[in-house]
Amino acid sequence: MKKQLLIAMMAFAVSTEVAMAQNKQAVGPINLKPVAGQTQAALMTAHFFTNYHYKAMPLDDGMSAKIFDRYFKSLDGDKLIFLASDIEQFSVMRTRLDDAIENEDLRVPFIIHSLYQQRFAQRLAYSRELLKTKPDFTINESLQLDREKAEWPKNEDEVRDIWRKRVKNDWLRLKLAGKNDKAIRETLDKRYENYQKRVRKLDGEDVFQAFMNAYSTSIDPHTNYLGPRAAENFDISMRLSLEGIGAVLQTRDEYTVIREIVAGSPAFMSGKLKVGDRIVAVAQGSAPFVDVLGWRIDDVVPLVRGAKNSKVRLDVLPADAGTDAKHTIVTLTRQKIRMEEQAAKKSIIEVRDGAMTRRVGVVSLPTFYLDFEARRRGDRDYKSATRDVARILGELKKAKVDNVLIDLRNNGGGSLDEAIELTGLFIDKGPVVQHRSAGGKVTVEVDTNAGIAWDGPVGVLINRSSASASEIFAAAIQDYGRGLIIGEPTFGKGTVQSLKRLDENVRLGEIKMTTAQFFRINGGTTQLRGVAPDIKMPVLADLETYGESSFDNALPWTSIEAASFVPAGDQREVVAPLQQRHEARIAKDKDFIYLNEDLAEVRKLRKENAISLNEAVRRKERDVQEARAKLREARQVSVRNAKSPAAAAARKKARQDDGLQADERNLASELAAEKAAKDAKDVMLTEAAHILSDQVSMLATDSRLASRVMLYKAALKGASN
Known part of the structure; x- marks a missing residue:
């Protein structure tokens, strides 16, 4: 047949x-x-x-x-x-x-x-x-x-x-x-x-x-085939390093353009390359040049990358030169490049509380990264999210912060080992997550490292794009009662994927295959429902179209028997009063009022699912939006810059739709706009810091409440005695 x-x-x-x-x-x-x-x-x-x-x-x-x-x-x-x-x-x-x-x-x-x-x-x-x-x-x-x-x-x-x-x-x-x-x-x-x-x-x-x-x-939604090219990129994203020259490339008008140069990299140290330069040909060592004009970026990148200490020559058309200008030949020696942009970072937010100033230490973690191969080899300085966060926590201790906020927004996950070990920085010992195999075998993953890297109050900031390992960490912190979970419901990815090479040299690619399902230590799963925050912030995502529940073949929510664990605290008594303070504060906060107006507009547009093609109608809509944006600007700009013609022009350009796509704009303008967006006030982060400041104030004035919220401190004290 x-x-x-x-x-x-x-x-x-x-x-x-x-x-x-x-x-x-x-x-x-x-x-x-x-x-x-x-x-x-x-x-x-x-x-x-x-x-x-x-x-x-x-x-x-x-x-x-x-x-x-x-x-x-x-x-x-x-x-x-x-x-x-x-x-x-x-x-x-x-x-x-x-x-x-x-x-x-x-x-x-x-x-x-x-x-x-x-x-x-x-x-x-x-x-x-x-x-x-x-x-x-x-x-x-x-x-x-x-x-x-x-x-x-x-x-x-x-x-x-x-x-x-x-x-x-x-x-x-x-x-x-x-x-x-x-x-x-x-x-x-x-x-x-x-x-x-x-x-x-x-x-x-x-x-x-x-x-x-x-x-x-x-x-299922999270099983994938990775061809050789995709497998290499996935590996790089996990270890946060590669061997190359340290330049971020993109395609613009058939040219391969340098979009960013990594500080300390061979490209940076040479002093011969700058943002906007166009690479028209690449040569390996003394070999002939290969013309890459018109090539796809993912075909050019492998030519530029290469083994550490090997040489690459670039035929470069300078950024400020015409297409017929003289080219420059740049020779570079490749080195190991650390992708620090995706590594854990710290900041400190100061919050006024009456006559006092609370200091909230923020740890931003974009992904749960781990250089598996370097760890396997026994390298002492292998890259790890937990090791970086532990170092940062030590620095925040020295800075005498009152509490710590782990920012996991848009963190799509990564290494399961890192989620377990990171949780161990905030609890003494105990189970962190359970997972069940296809055969029904349940395994309990345990933090076995004694001691706590940070024993003060902690919060975890999440959003709809917090998934997988982020949900494991947030769920464990919540189940232990160790800290407050703040934000919107997470993605709901409660499945475990394993990588399998189809051949030794990855010539045939790899598969990322679902092999197990996660379960919280309380017995429930993060699958489908995700992690619900203790303190609810305005929901930015469309929960119907984005998240695990939006997939037509997602695994259902289920539960198993809870693991045996000792709670580290009980946050329930502080949740209601903190939620009330939060809602009262944002009801008067212009930033949140504007945010809710924008969300209402987005929901309206999503529901209508149509945009007018009548010029008069669109002009009227644009004028209304611009008038609203101008009112907001009056609050957001400083008095010093308010009358600056250049600043006013920049603000007008930012609020208007220029009708262009990213690669059609001037590169310098595009990078400046991205920097401005990155530097803009993060209202969610600021409000999360206020919530944690409120919590510190409550605990400082009620010793009995503090002892219930932070049971682990009493336990640790008893153990040391």
Whole structure:
């Protein structure tokens, strides 16, 4: 039976490929084909998924249908590219992709991708054609913003109308920003051309990665296939280091541009490179140069990276030079580069409390990083989130802070070991998290290190993007009663993923596969529901569309028996009064009033799911928004800078929509805007510091309450006696 299906599949694939090759409108590569290593990787991946996954599911017709739907969704989630007839054309394969994987014949996914490239080129060609005429902005019509739940366009007329409205909206945004028709046409024509170029540069690894992730995420949202390129980047993100020159690169106008230079790196120490310089060719040591003009950034980066102490030569066009200017040859010796931007950092916030000033030490942790390989080798200075936080806590102690706030906002997780060891910095000993394997075996992970790095009050700041290891840490702190959890509900990712190399040299890639489920020490799971904060802040995220609960195949919430542990404290008595103080404070705080106004606008726009394409309507909406922004500015700028023409111009530019995309703006302006956003007042962090300051005040005036909130102090004192 399978042999007959394979013959039918091959006949279908060949006929489709021939038909596409004969289509005179086909643009871009349509000859991408799977290679032997990829078909082998797919078969090996299926073996692991069907036998060792926590939610093991057979690779059968039912799974094939899921893969089919997710693959098309990954290519065209907003249903802007394909027609309904395109989906129907391939519907014969809906229940045959399982056979394609098992028989190591993956031509069909590649043919589908070729059709995607063809259709995308057609959509962009039509969009560029529309630029020859000027839209009518007096018509009352609107653009649907989110088309994920829409039907596939039935015909060319329908899909062209969708793209006509998209082009019209792009034009209107630029017009409202003050651009004339000539400048608008040039900007949009170049934008659409760049879209086309990016899609044309997609290669066989991209296609295979997309198809395999359609398979892996059909099982559960956090199982993934990592091709060789993706596997290397994941490894770098975990160890926070790489070997290279210390320059952050990006693509702008077909050039590879230096966006940032890491302090202390070879690029920095040479003094010969600066932000904005364009790399046009790369050479390894004394070897000939390889021209990289027009290359994808992830193809250029491997040429620039390399083994420590090896040499790389760069052919550079200086940032301030014209395209015909003299080039500079820069020779650099690669070194190990620490990615300190993603490492733990500290700051201190001072909060006035009557006549007193409370000092809140903040530890910002973007990820739970760990250099597994360096630790395995026995390197004494291996990179670890816990080691960095322990050092910072020591520094904060010396600074005599009153309490500590661990900021885990937007921390998507990382190493399970680090989550356990980090918890151990705040408790003496005891269980931290439980996990259950596919076979039902429950393992309790325990902090065995005696002693506490910080024995004062502690808070944990979370948001919807705090996930996985962040949720383990926050849940343990909450279950032990060790500190206050502040913010909004977390993501709800309560599953354990393990990495498995498909071959020793990662030539075939890796799989990140769900192998277990997390459970709190109280027996509940963080899966689906996440960690609920003790002190609730305004919710910024859309909880319906973002988070574990938004996935259609997420594992359900469940519970197991609680682990045996001794509470470190009891925060329940302070939660209600702290919540009341918090709500009373933000009710009068202009920053939070503005924030709630903005959130109401976002929710309104999300509900309407449409934006007007009538110029008069959009101008009126813009004027209202700008008037509101001006009122806010009066409070936010200092008297010293309020009358500065340059500052006023910068504020006006920041509050207005310029209609441009990131790579269309001047690099210096883009970096300045990013710095301004980073330096802007963090109202959530400031308010969290106020909450912890309130807690310190309450404990300072009520010794009995303090003894209940911090039971561990009495326990430690008794143990030392």
